[in-house]
Amino acid sequence: MQSSTISQACQPGSDPLASGNLQKWEQLSQIIPALTALDVTARLTGALLRRREVKCAADLLRLVLAYACCDWSLRLLAVWCGVQGLGRLSAPALRKRLKRCNRWLGVLIVALLKARRLRLPTRSGELRLRIQDATTISRPGSRGTDWRLHISLNVGEGRIDGVELTDAHGGETLARFPVQPGEIRLADSGYAHPHGLGTVLCEEGRIVVRINWQSLHLEHETGQRFDVAAWLAEIEKTAQGTQERMVVWLPTTQGRFKLRLIACPLPPDKAEEARRRARRASRKKKHNIDPRTLLAAGFVLLLTNLPASDWTPAEVVGLYRLRWQVEILIKRLKSLLTLDHLRAQDPELAQTYLLGKLCAALLLEEMSGRLISCVPDDWELQGRFVSHWGVTALCQEALKSLVRGSLTLERIIEAMPRLLRHLSDGPRKRLPQWVVAQRLLNAMSTC
Secondary structure: OOHHHHHHHOOOOOOOOOOOOOOOHHHHHHHOHHHOOHHHHHHHOOOOOOOOOOOOHHHHHHHHHHHHHOOOOHHHHHHHHHHHOOOOOOHHHHHHHHHOOHHHHHHHHHHHHHOOOOOEEEOOEEEEEEEEEEEEEOOOOOOOOOEEEEEEEEOOOOEEEEEEEEEOOOOOOHHHOOOOOOEEEEEOHHHOOHHHHHHHHHOOOEEEEEEOOOOOOOEOOOOOEOOHHHHHHHHHHHOOOOEEEEEEEEEEOOEEEEEEEEEEEOOHHHHHHHHHHHHHHHHHHOOOOOHHHHHHOOEEEEEEOOOOOOOOHHHHHHHHHOOHHHHHHHHHHHHHOOOOOOOOOOHHHHHHHHHHHHHHHHHHHHHHHHHHOOOOOOOHHHOOOOOHHHHHHHHHHHHHHHHHOOOOHHHHHHHHHHHHHHHOOOOOOOOOHHHHHHHHHHHHHHO
16 A cells, blocks of 8 residues: 555544545555554465565455455456556456455454444443344355355444354354353344353353244253243233243253243234244145144244343343344345355355455445444434435445446556457357358448
8 A cells, every 4th residue: 555645544634434535445444444454464364475466465355345346257357457457367367366365354354343342331331232143145056055144233333243154064053153241142043052052151141032932941940841832822821911931941061041931922913924934834844733833933932041130021022122133234235235146156266255245344334334423413303314224335335436446438448458368258169140240241331
């Protein structure tokens, strides 16, 4: 990076997002301070060892983001490199460069996350409310799960505070992210496994996890199994609202833990819809549905260790409703960043592509946060709320503009002699149809 450009961006009172200098790629390090040591980390991770065409780590990161954010093919990426003067690189050369960036991108993502240090102050002092979820990604032509993206969302700031990318064998577990002091972890029924729950509980973390009636082996204090279905049948018979079993015990490999079990009945229409889904799933698997499954489909079952003196059953249910925020986040990533449109078949190249998407997502959150901070304090008093979707979409265009740089027809024409090898097809035995038609029309016009 040019030191003169960075020093200008560091002048007192200047803001790269507000000053109109956002078009310069070099100023991204001023927006995101965690990206200032690119060359050091690129060398240590082996991403940038030979500087033949790619001269610095900033240019390499720009290549990765162009591949991930702009969704260009390697061939078009080579054309863009020629126009921008980033090097005369062929598509195979770019492939080799990008495949070596996996570890480096992981280091950058960790640096971005560490720089945040998010906290959510509440009535009990310092509380960290985290929602954990995962989404699946498939390679082109695949109908199964090839990659799984695990996300931890900090509710207080509405920002990602933990990500991990695994293959299809990396299952959903609460043990994936370390427990922070004073945090509450929200998760759906996919995380109701004894080992993951035990990992959080033995670290004195708080949980609110949805469970199925048969997914966990819950016990009475005496060690007898607690019959969840029978308990739900009693609740349905008395037609009461949200009910709580104050003490159930969960045996895990880390120990035996005392928890609260809360059952919240669904509205009649939602309960009937849930039972229809259960019947449909049973027919698909070609077996008779268990009546207890139909009974439990009309309830939301929550397992928690939040103190009963501080959190009533209704408050725990209200807290779990916040879990939908991570679903909105994943939908935003897939819609705006096309996270689920994996381009590469090669596992290493696919990993670079997905990590580049995640790096871009974190950059967008930083840029969006700075834009939202410019909203007047009295704006919400007028009943108007800023759309995070709209702000993210706007920042995405700004980031893509940063990455692409100036791409005009004049610059493309000037670089055309260097681009012909990328814009031309390989040797062919048969002429393209448009060439045959052009020659035929030329021959007819000369007659």
